[in-house]
Amino acid sequence: MSDDNDFNKLIASSLNMGRRTFLKSSAAGAAALTAGGGLLKTDKAEAQTYEPYPTDNQMETVVTSCAHNCGSRHMLVAHKKNDVIVRLSSDDGRYQRDGCYGKDTDEEPQLRACLRGRAYRERIYCPERLLYPMLRVGKRGEGKFKRVSWDEALDFVAKKLIDIKEKYGSQAILDQSYAGSSYGVLHKSDQIDGLQGRFLGMFACRTSSWSVPSYQATTTSSKWTFGTIEDGNEDDTFAHSKLMIMWGWNPAYTFHGGNTVYYMRKAKQNGCKFVVIDPLYTDTAATYDAWWIPIKPNTDAAMLAGMAHYIFDNNLQDQAFIDKFVQGMDAGTMPDWATDSPNGKENFKDYILGKNDGQPKTPEWAEKICGVKAADIKKLADMYATTKPAALKACWGPGRTDYGEQYNRMAAALQAMTGNIGMLGGSAEGVGKAWHAEGAAYPYDQYSNIWFSSIKSDRWAYIVNNYPNVAREEAGLWPRQDNLDGVVPNIRGIFWQGSNWLNQLTNINAEMDAIQKLDLVVCLDQTITTSGLFADVLLPICTHFERHDVALPWYKGHYYIHRPKVIEPLGESKTDFQVFTELAYRVGNMTGMGDKFGEVYNTKATRDYWNNPDPVDEDYLRTWWEDRVMQHQHVEMPWVEFKKHGVYKMKLDRPHVGFQDQIEKGIPFQTPSGKIEILCDELARISDWKKTKYGYHIPSIPKWIEPFESLNHPTKTKKHPYHLITPHPRHRTHSIFNNSAILRETYDQEITINTSDAKKLGITTGDKVEVWNDRGRLVVPAYVTQRCMPGVVSIPEGAWIDLDKNGIDRAGNPNMLTADTPSPAGSFAYNTILVNLRKTDLQHRAGWDETSVSRSHVFGRDI
Numbered sequence: 001m002s003d004d005n006d007f008n009k010l011i012a013s014s015l016n017m018g019r020r021t022f023l024k025s026s027a028a029g030a031a032a033l034t035a036g037g038g039l040l041k042t043d044k045a046e047a048q049t050y051e052p053y054p055t056d057n058q059m060e061t062v063v064t065s066c067a068h069n070c071g072s073r074h075m076l077v078a079h080k081k082n083d084v085i086v087r088l089s090s091d092d093g094r095y096q097r098d099g100c101y102g103k104d105t106d107e108e109p110q111l112r113a114c115l116r117g118r119a120y121r122e123r124i125y126c127p128e129r130l131l132y133p134m135l136r137v138g139k140r141g142e143g144k145f146k147r148v149s150w151d152e153a154l155d156f157v158a159k160k161l162i163d164i165k166e167k168y169g170s171q172a173i174l175d176q177s178y179a180g181s182s183y184g185v186l187h188k189s190d191q192i193d194g195l196q197g198r199f200l201g202m203f204a205c206r207t208s209s210w211s212v213p214s215y216q217a218t219t220t221s222s223k224w225t226f227g228t229i230e231d232g233n234e235d236d237t238f239a240h241s242k243l244m245i246m247w248g249w250n251p252a253y254t255f256h257g258g259n260t261v262y263y264m265r266k267a268k269q270n271g272c273k274f275v276v277i278d279p280l281y282t283d284t285a286a287t288y289d290a291w292w293i294p295i296k297p298n299t300d301a302a303m304l305a306g307m308a309h310y311i312f313d314n315n316l317q318d319q320a321f322i323d324k325f326v327q328g329m330d331a332g333t334m335p336d337w338a339t340d341s342p343n344g345k346e347n348f349k350d351y352i353l354g355k356n357d358g359q360p361k362t363p364e365w366a367e368k369i370c371g372v373k374a375a376d377i378k379k380l381a382d383m384y385a386t387t388k389p390a391a392l393k394a395c396w397g398p399g400r401t402d403y404g405e406q407y408n409r410m411a412a413a414l415q416a417m418t419g420n421i422g423m424l425g426g427s428a429e430g431v432g433k434a435w436h437a438e439g440a441a442y443p444y445d446q447y448s449n450i451w452f453s454s455i456k457s458d459r460w461a462y463i464v465n466n467y468p469n470v471a472r473e474e475a476g477l478w479p480r481q482d483n484l485d486g487v488v489p490n491i492r493g494i495f496w497q498g499s500n501w502l503n504q505l506t507n508i509n510a511e512m513d514a515i516q517k518l519d520l521v522v523c524l525d526q527t528i529t530t531s532g533l534f535a536d537v538l539l540p541i542c543t544h545f546e547r548h549d550v551a552l553p554w555y556k557g558h559y560y561i562h563r564p565k566v567i568e569p570l571g572e573s574k575t576d577f578q579v580f581t582e583l584a585y586r587v588g589n590m591t592g593m594g595d596k597f598g599e600v601y602n603t604k605a606t607r608d609y610w611n612n613p614d615p616v617d618e619d620y621l622r623t624w625w626e627d628r629v630m631q632h633q634h635v636e637m638p639w640v641e642f643k644k645h646g647v648y649k650m651k652l653d654r655p656h657v658g659f660q661d662q663i664e665k666g667i668p669f670q671t672p673s674g675k676i677e678i679l680c681d682e683l684a685r686i687s688d689w690k691k692t693k694y695g696y697h698i699p700s701i702p703k704w705i706e707p708f709e710s711l712n713h714p715t716k717t718k719k720h721p722y723h724l725i726t727p728h729p730r731h732r733t734h735s736i737f738n739n740s741a742i743l744r745e746t747y748d749q750e751i752t753i754n755t756s757d758a759k760k761l762g763i764t765t766g767d768k769v770e771v772w773n774d775r776g777r778l779v780v781p782a783y784v785t786q787r788c789m790p791g792v793v794s795i796p797e798g799a800w801i802d803l804d805k806n807g808i809d810r811a812g813n814p815n816m817l818t819a820d821t822p823s824p825a826g827s828f829a830y831n832t833i834l835v836n837l838r839k840t841d842l843q844h845r846a847g848w849d850e851t852s853v854s855r856s857h858v859f860g861r862d863i
Contacts, residue, residue: 053086054081054086056079058081059079059080059081059086060079060080060081061077061078061079062077062078062080062564062566062646063075063076063077063078063095063561063562063564063645063646063647064076064077064078064544064545064551064561064562064563064564064566064646065544065551065561065563066113066116066117066120066551067183067184067543067544067551068116068183068554068733068736069178069183069214069554069733069734070114070116070254070255070554070733071251071254071255071256071257071258071554071555072114072255072256072257072258072553072554072555072556072557073258073551073552073553073554073557073561074090074091074111074112074113074114074117074258074557074561075090075091075095075110075111075112075113075561075646075647076088076089076090076113076117076118076120077089077090077091077095078545078566080566080567083567083568084567085121085124085545085566085567087121088113088117088118088120088121089118090110090111090112090113090117090118091110091111091112091113091647092110093110095645095646095647096108096645096647096648096649097637097641097645097648099645106236106239106266107651108649108651109259109262111258111259111557111559111561111647111649112258113258114255114258115730115731115743115746116731116732116733116736116737116743119737119740119742119743120545122740122741122742123526123527123543123736123737123739123740124543124545124570125570126527126739126740127739128527128528128529128739129526129527129528129570129571130525130526130527130528130532130538130539130540130541130571130573131540131570131571131572131573132147132148132540132571132572133147133148133149133150133152133153133154133537133538133539133540133572134146134147134148134153134537134538135148135152135153135156135536135537135538136535136536136537140515140516140521140534140535140536141512141515141533141534142533143533145538150572150574150582153537153539154579154582154583154586155586156537157520157522157537157539157583158583158586158587158590159590160493160519160520161173161203161205161493161520161583161587162587162590162591163519164205164492164493164519164520165203165204165205167492168490168492169205169452169490170204170205170206170452170484171205171206171207171452171453171484171487171489171490171491172205172207172489172490172491172492172493173200173205173206173207173491173492173493173494173495173520174207174209174460174489174491174493174494174495175191175196175197175200175206175207175208175209175451175495175497176209176457176460176494176495176496176497176499176501177189177190177191177194177195177196177197177495177496177497177498177499178190178191178497178498178499178501183498183554184544184549184550184551184552184563185438185439185440185441185549185550185552185621185624186440186441186442186548186549186550186577186617186620186621186624187544187547187549187575187576187577188440188576189497189498189499189576191208191209191210191212191449192448192449193439193440193444193448193449194497195497195576195577195580196495196497196524196576196580197448197449197450197451198442198447198448198449198580198601199580199583199584199601200495201447201448201449201450201451202447202450202584202597202600202601203584203587203597204450204452205452206450206451206452207451207452207453207454207455207489207491208449208451208453208454208455209454209455209456209457209460210454210455210456210457210476210478210693210826211456211457211458211476211826211827211828212457212826213400213457213458213504213505213828213830214396214400215396215399215400215431216399216825216826216827216828217396217399217400217401217404217405217407217408217823217825217826217827218394218396218399218404218405218408218430218431219430219431219826220405220408220825220826220827221399221405221408221409221412221430221825222408222412222430222431224405224409224671224677224680224682224683225409225412225430225671225676225677225678225680226412226428226430226659226669226670226671226676226677227669227670227671227672227677228670229430229431229433230431230433230434230436230658231428231429231430231431231432231433231658231659232427232428232429232431232432232433232434232556232658233391233427233429233432233434233655233656233657233658234257234434234435234556234557234558234652234655234656234657235256235257235259235260235262235263235556235557236259236263236655237263237424237425237655237656237657238260238263238264238266238267238391238425239263239264239266239267239270240267240270240389240424240425240655241267241272241389241390241391241425241426241427242271242272242273242387242388242389242390242425243272243273243275243383243384243387243390243391244264244267244272244273244274244275244288244390244391244393245275245277245380245384245390245391245392245393246274246275246276246277246278246284246285246290246393246395247277247278247300247392247393247394247395247398247411248277248278248300248394248395248396248397248398248399249276249278249284249393249395249397250278250280250282250283250284250727250728251264251284252282252283252284252287252730253282253283253284253727253728253729253730254728255555256395256432256555256556257434257553257555257556257557258553258556258557259557260556261287264288268288273291273383273387274288274289274290274291275290275291275293275380275383276290276291276292276293277293277295277300277303278292278293278294278295279294279295279296279297279723279725279788279789279792279794280294280725280727280752280787280788280789280792280794281294281786281787281788282787293372293376293380294371294372294789295370295371295372295789296369296370296371296710296711296712296723296789296791296792297398297401297710297711297723297725297792297831297832298398298401298402298707298710298723298831298832299369299370299371299710299712300370300398300407300410300411301403301406301407301409301410301702301703301704301705302361302365302366302369302370302704303366303369303370303372303377304407304410304411304413304414305352305361305366305410305702305703305704306361306362306363306364306365306366306367306370306374306377306381307363307366307377307380307381307384307414308348308352308361308381308410308413308414308417309352309353309360309361309362309363309365309366310362310363310377310378310381310382310385311381311384311385311414311417311418312349312352312353312417313353313362314382314385316381316382316385316386316418317329317385317417317418318417318418318419320419321416321419321421322416322417322419325416325421325662325663325669325675325676326416326417326675326676326678327671327673327675327676327677327678327679327681328344328347328348328677328678328679328680328700328701329347329348329349329413329416329417329678330347330348330349330350331347331349331350333347334347334679335673335679335681338679338684341684341685341700342687343683343684343685343686343699343700344679344683344684344685344700346700346701347678347679347701348413348678348679348701348702351701351703361704362374363375363377363378363381369704369712371711371789384414384418385418388419388420388423388425388426389420389423389424389425389426390418390420390425390426390427391420391425391426391427391429392411392414392415392420392427392429393427393429393432394407394408394411394412394415394429394430397725397727397831398831399827400726400827400828400829400830400831401707401823401827401829401830401831401832402707402708402709402821402823402827402829402832403705403707403823403824403825403827404823404825404827404829405698405823405825405826405827406699406702406703406704406705408430409678409701409702410702410704411430412428412430412676412678412702413678413702415427415428416676416678421658421659421663421676422657422658422659422660422661422662422663422664423657423660423663424655424657424660426657427658428658428659429658432555432556433555433556434556434558434656434658435553435556435557435558435650435652435656437552437553437558437560438624438628438629438632438633439552440624441550441620441621441623441624442602442603442620443603447600447601452484452489453477453478453480453484453487453488453489454477454478454693455475455476455477455478455489456475456476456693456822456826457501457505457828458505458506458507458820458822458828459474459475459476459820459822460491460494460505460511460514461505461507461510461511461513461514461820462474462475462510462820463475463488463489463491464491464514464517464518465510465513465514465517467488467490467491468488468490470488471488471690472486472488472690472691472695473689473690473695473696473822474695474822475488475489475695476693476694476695476822476826477693477695478693479691479692479693486691491518492518492519492520493518493519493520493521493522494515494518494520494521494522495522495524496521496522496523496524496525496531496532496535497524497525497576498524498525498541498576499531500525500529500530500531500532500734500735500736500800501531502515502530502531502534503529503530503531503735503798503800503801503813503815504734504735504797504798504815505815505820505828506815506818506819506820506828506829506830507775507776507815507818507819507820508776508801508809508813508815508816509775509776509807509816510775510820512534515534520536520537521534521535521536521537522535522536522537522539523535523537523538523539524539524541524576524579525538525539525540525541526540526541526542526543526573527739529735529800530735530800530801539574539579540571540572540573540574541573541574541575541576541579542569542570542573542574542575543573544563545565545566545567546565546566546567546568546569546570546573547563547565547569547575547613547617548563548564548565548614548617548618548621549563549617549621550562550563550621550624550625551563558649558650558652558656559647559648559649559650560629560642560647560648561646561647562642562643562645562646562647564643565614574610575613575617577602577609577613577617578609578610578613580601580602581598581601581602581605581607581609581610582598582607582609582610584597584598584600584601584602585597585598585607595607602616604616604619604620621639622639625639625642626639633650635648635650678701678702679700679701680700680701683698683699683700684700693826694824694825694826695822695824696822696824697824698824698825707829707832708819708821708829708832709819709832709833709834710723710832710834711723711791711792711834713834716834717834719834719836720773720834720835720836721791721834721836722757722791722792722793722834722835722836722837723791723792723793723833723834723835724771724792724793724794724795724814724817724831724833724834724835725792725793725794725831725833726794726795726796726797726814726815726818726830726831726833727794727796727797728796728797728798729747729749729796729797729798730747731743731744731746731747732796732798733798734797734798735798735799735800736798738798738799738800738847739800739847741847744846744847748781748783748846749780749781749795749796749799749811749812749846750780750781750782750783750795750812751769751771751780751781751782751783751793751794751795751812751837752783752785752787752788752793752794752795753769753782753783753784753785753788753793753837754784754785754786754788754789754790754791754792754793755784755785755786756790757790757791757793758782758784761837761838761839762839763782763784763839764782764784765782765783765784766781766782767781767782767839768780768781768782768839768840768841768842768843768844769781769782769837769838769839769840770808770837770838770839770840770842771793771795771817771835771836771837772817772835772836772837773817773833773834773835773836775816775817775818775819776807776809776816776817777807777808777809777816778795778808778809778810778811778812778813778814778816778817779808779809779810779812779840779842779843779844780795780812780844781844781846782839793835793837795812795814796814797813797814797815797830798813799811799812799813800813800847801813801815801816802845802847804842804843808842810842810843810844810845811844811845811847812844814830814833815830817833817835818830818832818833819832819833
């Protein structure tokens with residue numbers, strides 16, 4: 001009997017069940033066993049507790065895709081019964097032309113979705129799904145709304161828009177659209193050619209944002225250095241690399257091309273050596289048996305400068321490449337005009353060797369800043385300079401810092417000085433966009449991307465909280481050629497389309513203060529996000545499974561995926577295009593323009609588009625395919641055949657290598673000089689920084705600049721001794737999928753702490769930890785490991801905030817702690833955060849029942 005009791009206790013403990021619950025279930029189980037004659041009874045069951053799961057031959061199969069900006073955008077196959085998606089699978093080779101089950105080649109690889117895409121069904125049918133128009137009835141952020149009709153909601157928005165524009169002018173509405181949950185060639189949310197920007201621009205009341213949270217430092221660097229952000233290779237080129245330096249890149253979590261891992265595995269098989277520079281020993285480092293070099297956050301430019309010094313000092317640079325293709329690398333590549341420029345006299349080599357400032361940027365100098373041993377800096381520099389081809393993949397994370405563009409510019413300088421640009425197996429990647437897809441199915445015309453002010457995205461709350469006492473350099477204003485140049489916008493309303501920006505921009509507490517000062521906040525989304533809780537109006541947008549579109553590869557890949565309407569829109573949800581078209585008609589009629597506004601906004605539709613969008617969407621997409629894809633890219637597959645197959649995979653004549661034609665054929669780079677600009681023409685010629693969008697001085701060549709806070713600050717680290725980084729999680733795309741119970745049960749929102757730091761603080765894995773600085777506080781569980789360097793802690797970005805009565809975030813969103821301090825080139829300081837931490841009894845809310853499921857994923861960690 002005692003053995004039975006011990007066994008019962010063991011089972012109860014392993015299942016995390018309460019004693020009373022377990023006794024009830026075990027008693028019922030014992031009764032069932034007794035009635036059935038014991039465990040060996042094998043009679044066939046005659047009943048099931050749920051309806052049998054439909055088999056594939058009972059369901060319709062529809063090819064579609066993922067929809068988010070996760071680093072790729074790949075195939076999903078919906079298996080549906082009537083109008084319900086029962087399950088999702090992915091590419092198995094059979095869907096493209098000449099495809100068959102299992103087809104998977106280097107030229108036409110399978111476009112397999114990751115765990116996020118495969119979990120999408122839960123997002124379609126999630127409890128947070130926004131199904132009806134709603135108006136706020138409580139305080140902003142309180143989450144109290146009432147259901148209203150579309151007529152009531154749209155009339156309310158149209159009238160408020162007109163009132164705000166009349167009172168405050170053409171800059172009063174802030175457009176915060178992004179590529180989060182509404183992105184395709186037709187139903188598109190982004191800052192440049194998105195549907196919301198088109199509507200607000202035509203309405204003549206729009207403040208836009210010019211800085212992209214994910215990679216603005218990298219974008220700025222690539223445009224300065226190469227003249228374009230299309231500086232990348234397609235992933236199949238990685239298979240030809242002999243050395244792969246992954247700087248701040250963890251493709252096990254963020255792909256940057258969905259077949260990245262496939263080609264990197266081929267590179268490994270071909271003998272490629274891998275190096276990972278990161279404060280964390282990532283899953284990528286483990287997978288490829290990489291040489292891990294832990295580095296202090298925000299010091300990457302210093303380490304790169306130390307590598308450059310070693311290369312110059314040992315004459316390992318590719319001088320022939322430099323002389324032919326590079327401006328400003330050394331005295332011999334300086335332009336004639338530079339001698340007369342106050343900002344353009346210094347060349348990169350002189351800076352590295354310390355000829356002007358008396359400080360050579362030696363590996364020993366760099367070691368004191370970045371914490372990497374000088375011997376390791378020299379070893380890596382030698383490997384990179386003497387190995388051809390070698391790929392230095394300078395990823396975005398280290399650029400999401402104060403002066404993050406200097407890291408990317410420094411990396412580009414090393415890519416150029418070693419001659420690894422334009423070479424198969426090499427890399428010029430900063431932004432890394434490669435093959436060019438035809439992006440929009442509606443016209444990009446004189447009505448596209450109209451704005452009357454454009455600010456740095458992370459400065460909006462500062463502008464609202466401090467208006468009118470805001471200088472143009474503090475706002476990061478893009479210059480204009482009219483009387484609005486330098487005018488700081490008086491922002492009175494926000495439109496959120498496909499974006500959860502209150503949750504995802506820096507310094508959430510400042511944003512929550514600013515949002516209370518506005519006259520109108522409109523949220524167009526598919527789920528009720530944390531941003532939505534602060535809105536006045538919630539407009540339900542259908543998912544990409546509920547409308548017709550075509551998917552583009554988001555970052556890399558050369559293919560198009562058809563997105564038919566798989567199911568009818570849930571609830572009363574509509575497409576973004578329907579909503580803005582109808583708003584255009586209403587605003588037009590309220591302002592005396594009649595139907596003209598709506599007719600110009602949606603050129604192929606009448607007002608009946610609200611009730612019957614399918615024929616118009618088909619017309620836009622077919623025209624786009626025939627006039628742009630077939631004509632410009634010489635695709636021979638007709639539109640009808642493309643719809644039948646569901647995917648078109650381009651066969652390239654050769655592997656796509658960024659700037660190969662510039663190097664092999666002498667085509668000029670898209671810079672003012674026609675060369676790779678290590679000395680930047682634009683920056684060297686600026687005389688008044690306050691009249692630029694940057695606002696503050698930026699050196700004309702790459703340089704190491706101390707960030708506003710780091711582990712090297714002796715005073716600041718006394719109060720906040722740990723440096724927090726905020727990498728992307730594997731189980732979310734930023735904040736998308738945060739409400740997926742399946743994915744949340746798989747990966748915890750937690751703080752990663754080095755073993756030695758945890759021991760000093762008395763923290764073990766699973767303990768709740770309070771993390772704070774002067775900007776905010778949060779509570780999150782601990783994961784103690786040796787895979788994080790001492791002094792550094794890590795919390796993944798994207799958790800939906802969940803505030804207690806004291807304003808402490810119980811969900812663990814690190815943007816409670818980030819700063820909206822301006823960085824001149826527009827980089828977001830997501831990884832420039834000093835914090836303190838301690839074990840706590842404060843509540844953490846994981847968002848799912850941690851006691852009801854297996855915790856087996858915790859076991860086996862190095863705790």
